[in-house]
Amino acid sequence: MQVRYQDIARWIEAQIQQRVWQVGERIPSVREMSRLQRVSPMTVMRAYEQLEADGWVEARPRSGFFVRPHYNQLAEHVLARPQADSQWLSTHQDVFDVISASHQGTRYPFGSAFPDPQLFPMQALGRAMARVLRQSSHPDHFTILPPGDTGLRRLIAQRYLRQGIKVGIDEIIITNGAIEALSLSLAALTQPGDKVIIEAPAFYGVLQTLERLQLEPVAVSVDPSSGIDINALEHALISHQVSACWLMSNFHNPTGASIPDDDRPRVVSLLASHQVPLIEDDVYGELYFTPSRPMPLKAYDAQGGVLHCGSFSKQLAPGFRVGWVAAGCYAMQIEKRQSVSSLAVGAPNQLTIADYLKQGGYDAHLRRLRETLSTRQNQVLTQLKAILPASASVSEPKGGYFLWVTLDKNIDTRDLFQALRPFGVTIAPGALFATDGRFNHCFRLNLSIDGKVTRELEHNDAECDGLNQIATALSSLLAASPVPVK
Incomplete structure (x- = not known):
């Protein structure tokens, strides 16, 4: 197998970690490394550029590449003894x-x-x-305080209206991605020690937020096919004094499940009858494969108890970190909390999103995106079903970009994660999505990642299809297990 530039970069990184090359020392020149690895100078240069981008080396004009200071060069005695991790954070080292x-x-x-x-x-x-x-020559254009840019909030309100949902501009607060919208909403509704209903399995961001706010979870099961167990939700409301409920209505992370349309009014009315506000995490709602967008739970809210959280990160601009919450009567509380925490969202990012939406083409982009994700889901499902054991199951969501794979309970997908790493492939083990190990035999797969990459000179044909690669690795691991393979 021919050497790729990534292999060279990883090898040098490992050498630096093992202190073969110390901080300030010069690593072999491009020509030397080219001769040593029997590859082209261009391949070595790409590896060195990657190391520089990752912060391991620095280029010095007419001198070469030198090892940069890095955290792993600090002597142990320099570091203060850290506090012991909480049980939850220790459990989520996997994250x-x-x-x-x-x-x-x-x-x-x-x-x-x-x-x-x-x-x-x-x-x-x-x-x-x-x-x-x-x-943006005016100074105000660079400092947009909460609740955010008026133009962007107006455009978001218009999108709600096109769905038949009346949301006023004053209840929309722009946030640093959806996770801040969700976290601020939860903080506005609870006090440390309160109980909060969440899903099981749960997005690990939910678990980390509860840990940070010192809240106690009350988990309600989510079935990959039928969504949240409403009877279990009702039982939780009766059995516990809860302060809030955090649910993903559409294309749940990690299972891909959605609440059935007929059950949505019941979920909202059930929570309203117990006077429990609902934080609706709807960041994947635009990524549907059906003819029309599923209605958010917010559409059935007659009492103002649903805080609807969305984001542009999942379908338009991941790195921009622009989300929002339509918070209803809780808007002022959330606005004040944001003012004393993150203060504001980057003005250029808000204004850029607003400008893009005004130019048109967003809905056309979403149509293309949904078509691509649907096609990729079908491809991944076909390959997974060909190599999974008879006892396994795979979710088939109607939107989003996650698949949830359930294997036999004697398989720990943390082992699968480790087995795949040498091939340059990762999965999300089920241990990430609960603190009690109940989903250790499951894993989440991101189907938005293109399994086929542009062929580089260092790749051979067999290496160019990531889906085949993951299928081979999975097949090898499962064949070594006591579970019968198809």
């Missing part, structure tokens, strides 16, 4: 492992929670930002 692995040059980060950036209109967004920066 940090998966996130790190998915951002360290992994070729196929199927474990990532972020969509494939190639799916987004980055050139059009770039033009929108250029227009914004040319026109």
Whole structure:
């Protein structure tokens, strides 16, 4: 197998970690490394550029590349003794492992929670930002305080109205992505020690937010096919004094499940009857594969008890971190909390999104995106079904970009995660989505990631299809298990 530039970069990174090359030392020149690895100088240069981008080395004019100071060069005695992790944070070390692995040059980060950036209109967004920066001569354009840019909030309100949902501009607050919208909403509704209804499995961001706010979870099961168990939800409301409920109405992360249309009014009325406000996490609602967008739970809210949270990160601009919450009567509380925490959302990002929406083409982009995600889902499902054991099951959501795979309970998908890493592939093990190990035999797969990449000179044909690669790795691991393979 021919050497790829990523292999060289990882090898040098490992050498630095093992202190073969110390901080300030010069690593082999491009010519030396080219001769050593028997590859072209261009391949080595790409590896060195990757190391520089990752912060491991720095280029010095006419001198070469030198090892930069890095956290792992600090002597142990320099570091203060850290406080012991809480049980939840210790349990979710897996979260940090998966996130790190998915951002360290992994070729196929199927474990990532972020969509494939190639799916987004980055050139059009770039033009929108250029227009914004040319026109933003007034100082106020660079400091937009909560609740956010009026123009963007108006455009969001118009999108609600087109769905038949009346949301006033005054109840919309722009946030730093959906996670801030959700966190601020939860903080506005609770006090430390309160109980909050969440889903099981739950997006790990929910678990981390509850940990940070010192809240106690009351978990209600989600079935990958039928969505949340409403009878269990009712039982939880009767059995516990809860202060809030956090649900994903559409294309749940990680299972891909949605609340059935007929059950949505019942969920809202059930919570309203118990006077429990609902934080609706609807960040994937625009990514539907059906003829029309599923109605948010907010559409059935007659008492103002639903705080609807959305984001542009999942379908338009992942790196911009622009989300919002339609908070109803809780808007002022959330606005005040944001003012004393993050203060505001980056003005250029807000103005760029607003400019892009005004130019038109957003809905056309969404149609193309949904078509691509639907096609990729079918491709991934076909390959998974060909290699999974007879006892396994795979969710088939009607939108979003996650698949939930359930294997036999004697398989720990943390082992599967480790087995796939040498191939440049990641998955999200089920251990990320609960603190009690009940989903350790499951894993989440990000189907937005294109399994086929542009062929590089260092790749051979067999390496160019990431879906085949993950199928092979899965098949090998499962064949070694006592579970019969199809």
